[in-house]
Amino acid sequence: MEYNFKEIEKRWQIYWKKHKIFHTQENNKQKYYILNMFPYPSGEGLHIGHCLGYIASDIYARYKRAEGYNVLNPIGFDSFGLPAEQYAIQTGKHPYETTRKNSQKYIKQMNKIGLSFDWNRKLCTSDPNYYRWTQWMFIQIFNSWYDKNCEQAKPINLLIQEFNKNGNYFINASTSYKCQFNSKTWSNLSISEKESILLDYRLAFLCNNIVNWCPDLGTVLANDEIKNGKSQRGGYPVYKKKMLQWHIRISAYAERLITGLNRIDCPQSLKKLQLNWIGKSIGISISLKMMYPINQINEIELFLSRPEMIFGITFIIISTDHPLADQIGVHFHKKKCFNISYARISVCENQKNISGIFTGNYVFHPFIKKKQIPIYISNYFSVDNHTKSTIGVPGHEEKSKKFAQKFGLEIHKIYEDEICMNSDFLNGLNKKQAREKIIEILVDEKKIGKKNTNYKIRDAIFSRQRYWGEPIPIYFKNKIPKTIPIDQLPLLLPKIDNYHPKNGKSSLIRAKNWAWDEKNMKIVPNILIDHKHVFPLETNTMPSWAGSSWYFLRYMDVHNHQFFIDQRKENYWKNVDLYIGGSEHSTGHLIYARFWNKFLKDRKWITTEEPFQKILNQGMILSNSASILKIIGKNTFVSYGLRNEENTYQEVYVDLSLIKEKNNELDIKKFKENKPEFRSFTFLLEGEIFFCKRKLEKMSKSKYNVINPDEICEKHGSDIFRIYEMFLGPITQSKPWDDQKINGVKNFINKFWRLFHKNEEFEVSEIDPTFKELQILHSHIKKIQDKMQSFSFNTSISSFMIVINELTMLKCNKRKILEPLVQLIAPFAPHIAEELWYKLGKNKSILHYPIPVFNSKYLMKDQITYPIMFNGKLKFSEEFDSNISIKEIKNKILNHPKTKFFLRKKIFKKLIIVPKKVINILHH
Missing domain, CATH: 3.90.740.10 (Valyl/Leucyl/Isoleucyl-tRNA synthetase, editing domain)
Incomplete structure (x- = not known):
């Protein structure tokens, strides 16, 4: 019976959704909170590089559920930000519509892969029900100061009380030591003078500062949005410029951000990046x-x-x-001197x-x-x-x-x-x-x-000259910043027609209804501004990291409209047990999220000091790109073999569909049709061919080397895609994608399917297994348990392949062997596992059954796995008892069926055994 993955995968995805299999509630089980770093829903959708972390986290989530944990595995979208705004500027379409459309595309792709996310907890940072609380938190930060004496954020009112007690002696903002500040007492200061002093203490404050300014994007950028002096979005030049901006006083938390690293289980390289950033x-x-x-x-x-x-x-x-x-x-x-500020x-x-x-x-x-x-x-x-x-x-x-x-x-x-x-x-x-x-x-x-x-850490600039971001809940009364009343939140983004920044300011300055009526507590038209009862609102918006600095908390209580989190739910879930994502988030995002968490803890709204217990940085999937060389300063492209030291070159990436893969030749005619701006350029050929430069590098839309997972799932099935991504190599390392090798995983899945079928019919035996078969099973259960603890998914799959081969050779189709095997493979290949589980007569999802445990009496003796090389090339591997002699190994290998197969047309020369490491067979 052929494994019909299209029919089977569709059926079980519908089943999971209908029965809300992955919806999570607090209960009396031990919790385990798994989280992927917040995805941004781009218009291009997922590529296979994105899927690496999602599949890894899904495998582990499914495994922990089978171990008996109450697993929270949520997902949502970091939906504010620059990409959607730039698309709105180019097309005139509201960012809300494009973001919603892109999110739906992501959801469809993620479900097709069989990811076990709790979609009931989905959130988007651009949802007013979410950013209402981001605005609330900003107000709390604004109304707090950091007391260095006890290393804790406190309400600003407590500081004012201190000022009233101490007459004309005030507390130094950086040291918390008392120092004479003014000849007047606090009560004799004007409102303006008081606010000027308080701005030196508030954790959210306005000040003139040097910022990273990108004129082409019309906005300030964070350091992690810049690479080699250019914006990561668009590659535009970035300059230094002095501007009045909102800041968050993250520097006050510098020492706690350092000491808190001791509480996090994460790579030393990540800790080093954090320490260097804090400096x-x-x-x-x-x-x-x-x-x-x-x-x-x-x-x-x-x-x-x-x-x-x-x-x-x-x-x-x-x-x-x-x-x-x-x-x-x-x-x-x-x-x-002034001109230097625009350097x-x-x-x-x-x-x-x-x-x-x-x-x-x-x-x-x-x-x-x-x-x-x-x-x-x-x-x-x-x-x-x-x-x-x-x-x-x-x-x-x-x-x-x-x-x-x-x-x-x-x-x-x-x-x-x-x-x-x-x-x-x-x-x-x-x-x-x-x-x-x-x-x-x-x-x-x-x-x-x-x-x-x-x-070295600087206070984070919090203003962005953008439309598509959280409105900062501030209005200006006689130039003094005042917060919008909390019961009037959320402060909603107004509708505008033109999203392009204007003269270095946010496009919100075009909003006709963007003034605050202090008396009636509502937004009113700008023409009513009289600076008595109606005042201008802040036109800058928050950076995208504002919403992504606390999203992990909202997942715990996403439907709460009374507060951002219920204390009982926070006490249950506490923090993230496993946080998976790329190393590119190891500085900015993690610093901001850790600061935000510490602030909320200081003000006693949550109980944990660090938001993440363990952080796992996934590697990248690499793919071949193609580029052609343009002589800088000339409208000339040069075939790769003609490059020389006389000219300097710019690499222009080319869509792979325009390349003849066999010899890396560019189809110039198609290239000019695809890129009209280069139609008049000269192409210098090598003979009659124009060669490209090929490079193995990170997948990126800008490099035209992304691979769509939908195409692979359509051709091979989601389970095969999931297993192959994990089989490529260790989760923490980068590795190249190779379409040709996916057939090996396909053969493995088909071989596994055939264990349960005979003559096109499902058939399993009720006969008790032999001791040898039980040895194979229980040794495998032990290996999977050990490998899962170290997130060694690739070697887990290798172990599955070995077991399936051994059972196939034994022609074993016994229920007591195959049932636990299905349960073990379910986290990796959930669709085929559910189908076989149903065929085995089970009336509930395999997710409701506990993972098998090994019986030590069936464990094989300590064994050593030798890779078997032929002239230095790996052909297969074989396990031997650790106490076996070299002579016995030699006899077994030379008489092994696979050795005879590989030597069938060759002349054996020599067998080299490096004890406990490798076996190499030399031949002519």
């Missing part, structure tokens, strides 16, 4: 006197993470958002691209008399977050060296073989000794420094 350094802060004081300010503060480098300082850089940046230069430098982000590869301007001012070196260190303004360097300044040590830093060469500054080394050599009191000391000596002198003797801990 903790311990050193000293020093204040150096300026040659020309500015408005009675005569010092600049610097942070030295490596104090031993102080004799190598050649210049000082302050950023364009430094408090003194607009004042420090002499008058004729003002315009030049390219991209790393400068040559001196002519390095941006910077000498201010005309200097600081005095603390040790070398009369030495004057020039002060520059530049965005070429990453400055310290606290002091907004940095030092240049060109003798020991490549970036500083390039800057020094550009401006003709001195370059000298202060160390040779780790030994100091630039001052009498440091000569002969190693770095550690020199560091301690310099700190002692600067802090204790000169008293111009203090020991300090610093963090």
Whole structure:
């Protein structure tokens, strides 16, 4: 009987949906919460690279259910953001419609693969019922401050109470120490003065800052939305620009973000990325006197993470958002300094691209008399977050060296073989000794420094000049930000006709009804703004990471309209047990989500400090791309073999349908039809052929190398697709896709199906199995249990293949062997498992039955699996008892049927056995 996957898979997908098999409720079972990183529903739908993590999480979710856990495996869509907005700008279609259509496409694809998501808990960040709570949380962040004394966020009202108690003494926002702030008492300050002070404490605040500005997209971008100085969306240039923006004071949580990593089970590489992003350094802060004081300010503060480098300082850089940046230069430098604020982000590869301007001012070196260190303004360097300044040590830093060469500054080394050599009191000391000596002198003797801990992490910019995002629930009363009353949330996006940003501002400025009537508490037309009762609303929207920073909590209680989560449900699910996603989310998203969770815990709305217990970063599926070379500066394409060093080239990716796969030849006629903008270009051929460049790389629409899972499922079936994706290699590693090898998995599934059928009819035996058959089964159960704990899905499938081969050779079709085998394979191939389970006479889904457990008396002796190579090429593998002799191994291998098969037309030369590792048979 042939395995009809189309009919079988459709039937069971309908069954699962009809009977709501994957809907989850809290109960008295032990919980297990599995989550995939939030998908964005693009118009292209899923490709097989996306499916890797979804299939892996589904296999594990199904396995944990069979182990008896109450498994939460939800899914939803991160549906706000730049892609939908750009599509709206190009087409005029409302982002809601395109997002809804794209989400439906994703749902259809995911169901076709047989993913066991609880669709009853589906959410979208663009749903007002969801972003109502995102807005609520922003208001709570706005109305909170961070108390450094107890390392916890608290309501801003408690801070105001402290101000009232302490008269004219206020708490320093960065240290929580009391310091004199104003000659007036708090009660005597004006509303404007009070709000100005509070903005230094609020966890959500407005300030002018340097941002990543993309003119082509018309919006601010986060660091993780930029690659090599260009936007990841569209590849447009990105610049530095000073703008008034909303910020979230994530830097207050820097130390907790570091220590919290100890609670997370995740790869060391991920922890390292997080630590580098936060950037903790311990050193000293020093204040150096300026040659020309500015408005009675005569010092600049610097942070030295490596104090031993102080004799190598050649210049000082302050950023364009430094408090003194607009004042420090002499008058004729003002315009030049301003222009630096619009400098390219991209790393400068040559001196002519390095941006910077000498201010005309200097600081005095603390040790070398009369030495004057020039002060520059530049965005070429990453400055310290606290002091907004940095030092240049060109003798020991490549970036500083390039800057020094550009401006003709001195370059000298202060160390040779780790030994100091630039001052009498440091000569002969190693770095550690020199560091301690310099700190002692600067802090204790000169008293111009203090020991300090610093963090590289910056407060997150929260404003986006976009339409398609959560409206920020703020209106401005006499330029003072006020929050929309909580009972009036959600603040809904207004309808507009033109989505393109205008003059660097969000398209929301075009909204005709975008003003707040404070008296009647509702949105009214802008023409009614009188700044007495009606005030302008914030026109920027939230970044897409706002909604994706807490979605894992909403899944626990998605239908709650009274609060974002019920305490009893949060106490049950607590946090995510397994979080699966790509390593590209290892910095920005994880930092934001962890911060957001910690804030909610501080304010006692949830109970867990860290949102994720274990994080598993999946690898990528790689696919061959094709590109052609264009000579930069010319309308000429060059066949790949004609490239030379005289020209520089730009790679232009080509749709694979335009390539003749056998010889990588471009069909120029079709290419010009496909890309009209290149019709007038010249193509330099090799003879009569134009060759492309081929590369194995990450799947991407921009590289035209994506593979649609629908096509594979249509041709081979979802179960075969699922198994093949997992069989490609370890889940955490990247691996290439190869259509040709999928037939091996197809043969395996058909062989498994045939174990249950004889002469086209379903037939299983009720005879008791032999000891050998029970050994095979229980050893396999033990292996699967061990491999699942380590997420070794590829080797689990290898074990299945071995067992199926062994049972086929034994012609075993016994119920007591085959039933548990079906249960074991069900997480990997759920459709065929459900069908066989039904044929075995079961009247409920296989999901309702517990996973088989092994009986130790049937376990085989410790065995070693040897790969069997023929002239270095793997042909098959074989297991041997660990105590077997080399002689016995040799006899068994030489007499093995597969060895005889592979040597049938060859001359045996030699057999090499590397104990416990490999067997290699050499032949002519």
